[in-house]
Amino acid sequence: MTSMTRRELLKGAALLPAAAAVATTAPITFVPRTMPSSGGRPPDYTAPAQGFLNTDEKAFVEAAVARIIPADDLGPGAKEAGVADFIDRQLAGPYGLAETWYMQGPWQPGTEQQGYQLRLAPAQLYRAAIAQIDRHLKQSQGNRGFAQLDPKAQDDFLHALEKADVKISGDLGKEFFEMLVVNTIEGFLADPIYGGNKDFIGWKLVGFPGPRYNYVAQIGEFGKKFDMPFVSIAGRDAGIRES
Amino acid sequence: MAKRLPPKDVVLVGFGWTASILAKELTDVGLQVVALERGGFRDTIPDFSPTTIQDELRYAVRNGLFEEPHRETLTFRNDASQLALPMRQLGSFRPAAGAGGAGVHWNGQNWRFLPSDFVAYTHNVQRYGKGFIPADMNLQDWGVTYEELEPHYDAFEYLCGISGKAGNLGGKLQEGGNPFEGARRREYPLPPLKRCYSTVLFDKAAKEAGLHPFPAPAANTSEPYKNLYGVQMGQCTFCGYCEWFGCGNYSKASPQACVFPVLLGRDNFELRSQCEVTKVLRDSSGKRATGVVYVDVTGEAYEQPADLVILCAFAQHNVHLLLVSGIGKPYDPQQNVGVVGRNYAYQITSSVDVFLDEVLNPFMGAGALGQIVDDFNGDNFDHGPHGFIGGGYLANWNTGGRPILQHHLPDKTPKWGSGFKKALAENYLKSTSIATHGCVMAYRGNYLDLDPTYRDVYGNPLLRLTFDFHDNEHKMSDFLTDRAAEVAKAMKPRSMHPKPRKGHYSIVPYQTTHNTGGAVMGTDPRTSVVNRYLQSWDVPNLFVMGSSVFPQNPGYNPTGTVGALTFWAARAIKEQYLRNPGPLMSA
Numbered sequence: 001m002t003s004m005t006r007r008e009l010l011k012g013a014a015l016l017p018a019a020a021a022v023a024t025t026a027p028i029t030f031v032p033r034t035m036p037s038s039g040g041r042p043p044d045y046t047a048p049a050q051g052f053l054n055t056d057e058k059a060f061v062e063a064a065v066a067r068i069i070p071a072d073d074l075g076p077g078a079k080e081a082g083v084a085d086f087i088d089r090q091l092a093g094p095y096g097l098a099e100t101w102y103m104q105g106p107w108q109p110g111t112e113q114q115g116y117q118l119r120l121a122p123a124q125l126y127r128a129a130i131a132q133i134d135r136h137l138k139q140s141q142g143n144r145g146f147a148q149l150d151p152k153a154q155d156d157f158l159h160a161l162e163k164a165d166v167k168i169s170g171d172l173g174k175e176f177f178e179m180l181v182v183n184t185i186e187g188f189l190a191d192p193i194y195g196g197n198k199d200f201i202g203w204k205l206v207g208f209p210g211p212r213y214n215y216v217a218q219i220g221e222f223g224k225k226f227d228m229p230f231v232s233i234a235g236r237d238a239g240i241r242e243s
Numbered sequence: 244m245a246k247r248l249p250p251k252d253v254v255l256v257g258f259g260w261t262a263s264i265l266a267k268e269l270t271d272v273g274l275q276v277v278a279l280e281r282g283g284f285r286d287t288i289p290d291f292s293p294t295t296i297q298d299e300l301r302y303a304v305r306n307g308l309f310e311e312p313h314r315e316t317l318t319f320r321n322d323a324s325q326l327a328l329p330m331r332q333l334g335s336f337r338p339a340a341g342a343g344g345a346g347v348h349w350n351g352q353n354w355r356f357l358p359s360d361f362v363a364y365t366h367n368v369q370r371y372g373k374g375f376i377p378a379d380m381n382l383q384d385w386g387v388t389y390e391e392l393e394p395h396y397d398a399f400e401y402l403c404g405i406s407g408k409a410g411n412l413g414g415k416l417q418e419g420g421n422p423f424e425g426a427r428r429r430e431y432p433l434p435p436l437k438r439c440y441s442t443v444l445f446d447k448a449a450k451e452a453g454l455h456p457f458p459a460p461a462a463n464t465s466e467p468y469k470n471l472y473g474v475q476m477g478q479c480t481f482c483g484y485c486e487w488f489g490c491g492n493y494s495k496a497s498p499q500a501c502v503f504p505v506l507l508g509r510d511n512f513e514l515r516s517q518c519e520v521t522k523v524l525r526d527s528s529g530k531r532a533t534g535v536v537y538v539d540v541t542g543e544a545y546e547q548p549a550d551l552v553i554l555c556a557f558a559q560h561n562v563h564l565l566l567v568s569g570i571g572k573p574y575d576p577q578q579n580v581g582v583v584g585r586n587y588a589y590q591i592t593s594s595v596d597v598f599l600d601e602v603l604n605p606f607m608g609a610g611a612l613g614q615i616v617d618d619f620n621g622d623n624f625d626h627g628p629h630g631f632i633g634g635g636y637l638a639n640w641n642t643g644g645r646p647i648l649q650h651h652l653p654d655k656t657p658k659w660g661s662g663f664k665k666a667l668a669e670n671y672l673k674s675t676s677i678a679t680h681g682c683v684m685a686y687r688g689n690y691l692d693l694d695p696t697y698r699d700v701y702g703n704p705l706l707r708l709t710f711d712f713h714d715n716e717h718k719m720s721d722f723l724t725d726r727a728a729e730v731a732k733a734m735k736p737r738s739m740h741p742k743p744r745k746g747h748y749s750i751v752p753y754q755t756t757h758n759t760g761g762a763v764m765g766t767d768p769r770t771s772v773v774n775r776y777l778q779s780w781d782v783p784n785l786f787v788m789g790s791s792v793f794p795q796n797p798g799y800n801p802t803g804t805v806g807a808l809t810f811w812a813a814r815a816i817k818e819q820y821l822r823n824p825g826p827l828m829s830a
Contacts, residue, residue: 068663069660072664074661074665101312102312102313104698112751113749113750115334115750116331116332155660162658190304191298206672208646211298212606213297213480213482215483215604218607219438222443223440225672233298
């Protein structure tokens with residue numbers, strides 16, 4: 001494969017300041033910009049959502065989350081729950097830009113115990129890794145990117161990425177995959193106001209009723225399944241605007 | 244040049260539990276008090292409103308209420324041979340920023356330490372001999388006893404409205420409480436919380452195993468309550484959003500729920516938020532603090548003169564401030580001399596996840612809703628055969644069933660794919676966990692100093708943390724995990740998933756925000772930064788609050804003792820220091 005070396009990749013990323021990474025999209029209004037000092041207002045879930053990913057990247061993420069939590073005989077999975085939208089929006093916001101992370105050098109690889117030491121914010125990691133993975137796949141899979149593979153081949157590739165059997169710029173592929181799994185679970189099980197867990201698909205699967213506030217009457221009913229309607233911070237099903 | 248402001252009697256650095264209690268106690272006696280808080284102002288409404296606070300992604304996953312590493316963090320390494328690298332995002336612990344501090348986002352698990360914890364050196368040497376203590380362990384007594392702190396523990400419990408059952412009233416053991424606790428003067432202010440199903444099953448299994456389970460002392464109110472300061476609190480509703488969240492129901496004890504209503508309107512009190520203290524100033528003698536320098540949200544620097552300076556920031560930030568201000572002798576681990584940064588400690592935790600056939604409804608919870616076994620804490624059992632000192636508790640907590648971070652999966656569950664999904668679906672409602680919460684002793688190789696390379700947003704060196712678990716802690720934690728597995732087995736589970744704590748300490752996975760030490764208390768200035776009244780040995784008009792004063796970290800959550808020590812120091816300041824400002828103890 002012709003792959004950028006990690007050094008080149010990092011250099012390239014350094015030329016792309018975090019703010020420039022979203023300069024091509026409209027101002028972000030959906031994602032809450034939390035500061036410890038900010039007031040307690042919830043995110044404005046009625047505002048139009050803006051994302052970070054381009055069309056190819058979005059197709060990649062949609063295909064990948066569909067394998068991480070698949071639709072199967074237990075019901076719909078992460079794709080159906082809108083998790084790709086969730087990730088797209090998260091990447092466009094403070095999380096994707098690593099707004100609260102310490103991102104000053106010098107940059108050095110550390111021990112496992114010292115944690116993440118890449119100079120890439122999550123959005124940059126997605127962009128860099130997806131481009132490289134698709135370039136790698138198109139060379140070995142007859143010009144097909146990840147989204148164009150069949151589910152079995154997608155699973156095989158993700159397993160290889162997870163085990164670092166396929167190397168994408170050193171550990172970059174593995175770091176990316178771990179982040180993608182974490183973000184997928186977040187989107188599947190977060191409040192629907194963030195764009196994933198659409199129609200409470202995630203919460204219905206596990207049986208979490210949502211933020212219900214008061215269980216004084218029910219907590220002593222041992223072994224009884226709680227069967228009130230599912231709720232979101234924004235209200236019940238009908239209260240959530242589709243976007 | 245920092246703009247010089249009119250002087251105050253007292254400047255408090257930070258505005259969490261310790262500062263808000265001190266502000267109340269010291270304005271009571273007529274002092275002019277200003278608190279400087281690095282984060283913003285927050286109050287129950289609107290910041291913790293129940294209609295918005297129950298958001299796991301925003302607060303528990305994306306760290307909505309905590310300090311932001313881009314402004315300040317620390318560097319970390321396991322031992323002095325390694326290069327320390329920055330903690331770039333929060334992981335192992337999550338210090339707060341903002342009014343109320345960590346008192347906003349804690350669970351409310353509120354403990355007294357054991358009487359023997361305060362005399363850890365004397366007690367262990369007496370019972371097991373000097374040879375039983377590892378050579379590199381800096382084990383020491385606190386310089387204050389349980390009996391001296393008892394009235395102040397009581398005050399903090401009556402401030403918070405603790406729900407619980409006494410186990411020892413004036414030396415008489417009480418059915419249903421913790422039989423190992425020190426004697427207390429009276430019952431808890433409120434009866435225990437209602438129980439959830441998992442804690443009932445845990446309690447039964449623990450009793451079958453011959454242990455002594457009891458309801459955890461909870462700073463979650465089981466009934467409406469009017470507190471020590473006359474503030475009304477509401478009854479906890481078991482919403483399951485305590486830890487990482489603020490309480491919108493006035494039922495989890497916090498500075499907002501317990502102190503703000505009687506403090507904030509006072510003429511002699513002022514809170515300045517988004518003001519970060521960067522240095523403690525001293526006169527030319529170096530023995531008197533003259534005030535502090537702080538930077539406001541616009542970047543403007545101010546000098547706030549004061550007669551009394553009290554550090555009330557989070558544990559390691561107090562140590563950082565002492566180091567960057569050049570106060571006290573920094574610790575030198577090679578020679579084991581110097582004091583600032585010495586005896587940093589933490590907590591060692593593990594768990595055994597338990598998978599049952601019954602529906603447990605884990606989402607009906609509260610931060611300190613739990614059943615505890617304290618048989619293996621401190622020196623509640625004979626350590627002779629085990630070859631370690633210290634201990635910890637076993638707990639079945641049901642803090643909530645927030646699905647992203649609080650789902651349990653059986654051993655060997657795939658990390659993704661249909662197998663993962665199936666395990667998630669089958670186990671979320673029918674699983675619980677037994678936690679172990681162990682002490683960490685202090686060692687020569689575990690310490691805090693200033694990093695030579697990395698800088699914070701003000702250009703000051705970051706704090707550098709050098710820390711690892713030692714054999715004593717691993718042995719102790721493995722012992723606790725084995726005991727937890729025995730109780731788990733007695734619960735007759737479908738399956739169980741032990742998660743022992745192995746190998747080197749890692750800054751990555753969340754463990755606890757129980758960071759301690761670095762500015763420890765004692766009666767000998769060669770091994771402590773502050774005396775038994777939390778007064779600096781070097782600068783008598785400087786006091787240091789919080790868990791940075793713990794000489795080592797016992798097997799309980801720290802807040803109860805942090806609160807008791809604050810009332811203890813407040814009394815010493817009011818009754819002794821103000822009458823005769825100067826050292827309260829001779830070295």
